[in-house]
Amino acid sequence: MTLHDDAVLVLKEYGAQPELRELYLEHLTAHPDGMYKPCGAGHLTGSALVIDPSRGRVLLTLHKKLGMWLQMGGHCEPGDPTMAAVALREGTEESGIADLTLLPGGPVRLDRHAIPAPCHWHLDVQYAALAPAGAAEQISDESLDLRWFAYDEVAGVADTSVVRLMESTLARLS
Numbered sequence: 585m586t587l588h589d590d591a592v593l594v595l596k597e598y599g600a601q602p603e604l605r606e607l608y609l610e611h612l613t614a615h616p617d618g619m620y621k622p623c624g625a626g627h628l629t630g631s632a633l634v635i636d637p638s639r640g641r642v643l644l645t646l647h648k649k650l651g652m653w654l655q656m657g658g659h660c661e662p663g664d665p666t667m668a669a670v671a672l673r674e675g676t677e678e679s680g681i682a683d684l685t686l687l688p689g690g691p692v693r694l695d696r697h698a699i700p701a702p703c704h705w706h707l708d709v710q711y712a713a714l715a716p717a718g719a720a721e722q723i724s725d726e727s728l729d730l731r732w733f734a735y736d737e738v739a740g741v742a743d744t745s746v747v748r749l750m751e752s753t754l755a756r757l758s
Contacts, residue, residue: 588612588619590666591628594690594709604694608707618707619660626705630670631657632686632713633749634679637757642738642750643721645678646729653733653742655749657708658726667691671711679715679730680722687712692752695745712753 585593595608608628617623633655634643644653656678657671664670668686675684695708723730735754739747 585665587660587664587666587670588616591619591709594667598691598694601694604696607696608694608709611707620662621659624704626707627659628667629657629659629706629708630664630667630674630711631655631708632671632675632684632711633692633746633753634675634681634684634713634715635687635750635753635757636715636719636732638717639732641732641734643679643681643715643730643732644738644742644746645724645727646731648726648728651728653731653746655710655746656713657710667709668711671709672713675711675713678724678726680724681715681719683716683719684713685716687714687753687756689756692756693749695749697745710749712749712756 592612595605598605612618615623615625619628621627647654656675658674660670691709692712693710697706699706721730738750
C-alpha cells in the first residue's frame with residue numbers, strides 16, 4: 585500500500601468534518617502527487633499535538649519561519665508508509681522526545697490552511713501523541729523555542745487551529 589492509498593483509507597474512515605474530509609479526498613483523486621510538497625495545488629501534511637495528560641499540558645514549538653506556537657508537524661516524505669507514521673516522525677523530530685505514542689483512533693482533526701506560493705494549501709492530518717513519563721524535550725533546528733503549556737494557557741499563545749486540536753484531543757481522552 586502506498587502513502588497515497590493509506591491517506592485515502594484514513595480519510596474515508598475519519599468520521600468528523602465531512603466537508604473538509606471530502607475536499608481532501610477530492611484533492612487526492614485529482615492529484616496523484618498530492619501527498620508531497622512539489623504539488624502546486626497543495627499537499628497533505630501530518631502533525632502531532634504532543635500531550636502529557638498526567639501533568640495537564642501540551643508541548644508546542646515556536647515555528648522558525650512562521651513565528652507562531654504550533655503543534656509538531658510537517659511534510660510527507662517518500663519513505664513514510666502511513667499518515668500516522670508521518671505525524672509520529674514529525675512529532676519525534678521536532679520535540680526530541682523518543683517513544684511518543686499516537687492516541688488511538690486515528691486523526692483527531694483536519695486543518696486546511698493557506699501557505700505562500702508556489703504551493704497554495706497545506707491539508708493537515710492532525711494526530712495527538714502521548715509523551716512518555718519523564719519525557720525530556722529537545723529543540724530542533726526547525727524551532728525558535730519549544731515549551732510546555734498548561735491546557736488553559738494554549739488559547740493565549742496559539743491560534744484557533746491549535747486550540748481546536750487541543751480541545752478535540754482532550755475530548756477524545758475523556
